Amino acid sequence: MRVFTSGRYAAVTSTLALVVACGGASYAAxxxxxxxxxxxxxxxxDIKDRTIKTKDISAGTKDALAGEVGPAGPAGATGAVGPSGPAGPAGPAGGSYPSKVYSVAAENFTWMVPGSLQQVASLPVPAGTYxxxxxxxxxxxxxGGGHVQCELSGGGQVDRQLVTNDGPGYAYEVxxxxxxxxxxxxTDVALSCFGTSANYVHMEKVTAISVASAG
Incomplete structure (x- = not known):
C-alpha cells in the first residue's frame, strides 16, 4: 500500500476543499x-408554463392574436323603468292679453237696389292680422231671374259669392x-251685397279672429 507524502497530501486536501466550496450551499451568482x-x-x-404575461407581449403581437368580431347577439330584455327625474324649474308667467276674437251680428232686412252695392254689416278691428x-x-x-251677390272685404282683400234663382217663386240660401x-x-271688415229687385239679404254675421301671421 502506498502512502501519500505530506506535501502531496496537502495538495489533494486543497483540491477537495475547492470542490466542496463550489458545490456547497454557497456559490457565485x-x-x-x-x-x-x-x-x-x-x-x-426553455420557457416555464404560464409565466409569459401580457406586458411581455408587443402591441403588434396583441393585435395579431385578437380574434374576429363575432355577430351581434340578440337584444336583451327591456329593463325596468327608472324613477322619475326631479321637476324642472317653473317657466315665466304668461302675459295678459285682450280678446282676439271680434264679431258682429245684424238683423237688417235689406232689399236689393239694382246696380247698387249696399253694406249690410260692418265690423271694426284694430291693426293686426286676421x-x-x-x-x-x-x-x-x-x-224675374233673381240673383244676389255678396262680398266680404277688409285690408284690401275681397271674397264674393253669387246666389241665383231661375225657378218660380222665392228661394232661400245662406x-x-x-x-x-x-x-x-x-279698419272695418264689411259685408256688402247687390242684386236684382225683389231680392233681399237678412240675418248677417261677420267674425274676425286675430292670428299671429298670415301663412
Missing part, C-alpha cells in the same frame, strides 16, 4: 443577458265668405 443568448435558440421548452268670415241669408225671387288680411291701422 451568474447573470445571463440577451446579448449572450444566440438568436432563435430559446424555444418553448282671418275673417261672414254669412247671410239670401231671399231671391225666381220670377252665403259664406272668408278672407285673410293684415292691416297696419284700424
Amino acid at each position: 451568474i447573470v445571463v443577458t440577451g446579448a449572450q443568448i444566440k438568436d432563435n435558440t430559446v424555444s418553448t421548452q 282671418a275673417a268670415f261672414a254669412k247671410a241669408t239670401i231671399g231671391t225671387n225666381g220670377s 252665403t259664406y265668405t272668408q278672407i285673410v288680411f293684415t292691416t297696419d291701422t284700424a
Whole structure:
C-alpha cells in the first residue's frame, strides 16, 4: 500500500476543499443577458408554463392574436323603468292679453237696389292680422231671374259669392265668405251685397279672429 507524502497530501486536501466550496450551499451568482443568448435558440421548452404575461407581449403581437368580431347577439330584455327625474324649474308667467276674437251680428232686412252695392254689416278691428268670415241669408225671387251677390272685404282683400234663382217663386240660401288680411291701422271688415229687385239679404254675421301671421 502506498502512502501519500505530506506535501502531496496537502495538495489533494486543497483540491477537495475547492470542490466542496463550489458545490456547497454557497456559490457565485451568474447573470445571463440577451446579448449572450444566440438568436432563435430559446424555444418553448426553455420557457416555464404560464409565466409569459401580457406586458411581455408587443402591441403588434396583441393585435395579431385578437380574434374576429363575432355577430351581434340578440337584444336583451327591456329593463325596468327608472324613477322619475326631479321637476324642472317653473317657466315665466304668461302675459295678459285682450280678446282676439271680434264679431258682429245684424238683423237688417235689406232689399236689393239694382246696380247698387249696399253694406249690410260692418265690423271694426284694430291693426293686426286676421282671418275673417261672414254669412247671410239670401231671399231671391225666381220670377224675374233673381240673383244676389255678396262680398266680404277688409285690408284690401275681397271674397264674393253669387246666389241665383231661375225657378218660380222665392228661394232661400245662406252665403259664406272668408278672407285673410293684415292691416297696419284700424279698419272695418264689411259685408256688402247687390242684386236684382225683389231680392233681399237678412240675418248677417261677420267674425274676425286675430292670428299671429298670415301663412
